[in-house]
Amino acid sequence: VLFFPDSHIPCRKYLLSPIGCTKNDCRLSHNEKSSFIKLMRYILNAQKSLKLCMFSITCDELAQAVTTKYRQGVVVKVVTDTEYMNLNGSKMHGFLKQGIEIRHDRSSYLMHHKFVVIDEKIVVTGSFNWTHAAVVGNTENVLVTNNPEIVRPYLNEFTNLWEKIPNVSYSFCYYTYKVH
């Protein structure tokens, strides 16, 4: 179980640059024991698939981790909320541009899940939306488990939502008209 907020802002270069962070006096966090860096490691260690069911994604680092894995050949599928995918700062536009397939609920209610199934073996779930406020501001929890009795129902829920939402067009998403 990971708890937030972290006390320090994580160093993006340390996490995501191919050569790491080269600053001797970097003041951002390189702490592998921090909740955020542990969370990033789970995403960055994905080998086969990332099945994301996430209400809101605005965090640069997590979005970049997802697109990095996608470019490396990991299958990425995203289910998200219609209203929130259109808010300022949402990373869904970037995901669409990269070619990542996104499906969003067609309901006035919220697609409020905040989980990801990694390689069909690990589930990461909790109160934590993938936003900056959730990393160093909010009080949040994230449970990580590879217990098949827990992973299976989350994987089924992802598949059910994915198949229930028709992949006809992104007509609910105003970005659709800007992409291509």
Place this chain on the structure above:
Amino acid sequence: VLFFPDSHIPCRKYLLSPIGCTKNDCRLSHNEKSSFIKLMRYILNAQKSLKLCMFSITCDELAQAVTTKYRQGVVVKVVTDTEYMNLNGSKMHGFLKQGIEIRHDRSSYLMHHKFVVIDEKIVVTGSFNWTHAAVVGNTENVLVTNNPEIVRPYLNEFTNLWEKIPNVSYSFCYYTYKVH
């Protein structure tokens, strides 16, 4: 793991009235397999303590289940979010009137947890705030476990937050001035 939304609105009398629901043709749900009724059973079966760490509580049935247990002698402690406890429909006012002790974060960030530790043995956690929209509208998940490796960190988190928040007064809560 419980998933929402439920397809039918639950019957409050069935769940909470001492004599149950006496309607022969009740059209509300009495389905013990529904996620909401399962969730209510966990709360109503509490024997010793309910340690709630909940961003938002507006659901009548869940609030009534908590006050019922409190009146039966179960220790109830609530940690919540300052802004959300003052919103319309929040049950915190009612909890305070009953004598339930509430502590709320003093931060501009969110106390975004949605978990409850029951009898220090079971943790109920997920994306699910205790609201009506979460029951029959939103897409939500709730994980219930008695695995001590999971329960322990949630219990510690509750204790840490509880002790970190000074119990000086409810000066952040405008209801304070109406309560005695």
